[in-house]
Amino acid sequence: DQQVKQNSPSLSVQEGRISILNCDYTNSMFDYFLWYKKYPAEGPTFLISISSIKDKNEDGRFTVFLNKSAKHLSLHIVPSQPGDSAVYFCAASARYGNKLVFGAGTILRVKS
């Protein structure tokens, strides 16, 4: 029973273009969403997050959009750089909860 789904196992993008990573969730109790980036042989590192009271959060090249009615969020990376090549995990949490529920991850490859 996957409550957080990342349906694209991989994505390949040209350097300088936009990368769009998608995530869907099923549990309406989730109200905080996070994106983590993971390089091989390292732990996930926090990238950006969004609360359910917002529909957009921006941090430099990274923007997360949240569509609560569709239970969908996306991460936009503009412009994409080769160093962005990594696995991106979407995660969700209920307010003040300790538990993060992760998606399966999407491998992003940025070609130079």
Next chain:
Amino acid sequence: DTAVSQTPKYLVTQMGNDKSIKCEQNLGHDTMYWYKQDSKKFLKIMFSYNNKELIINETVPNRFSPKSPDKAHLNLHINSLELGDSAVYFCASSQSGVSYNEQFFGPGTRLTVL
């Protein structure tokens, strides 16, 4: 200065053995976690401790026993290792009482059971 550290990074052992993985965080957080990333790459929570008290136990076999000697340490002991325990185990920490749950992860311990 590593925020969340785990030892060892790699662990290869035989079925039936008992092994431990150690985790330490220097972020001053009061909550620590163990996650398992299996062969399908899903990251799933196993345990969570808040101020040395167990608050999440996600139906993990009782061969797995977490121990938190203080809020900066959370160790994972595994008895009678099985082939299916082979995975990467991640420790994480966060601060409770905030309206979000940004967790900081360690580098992972790759456990291989032969």
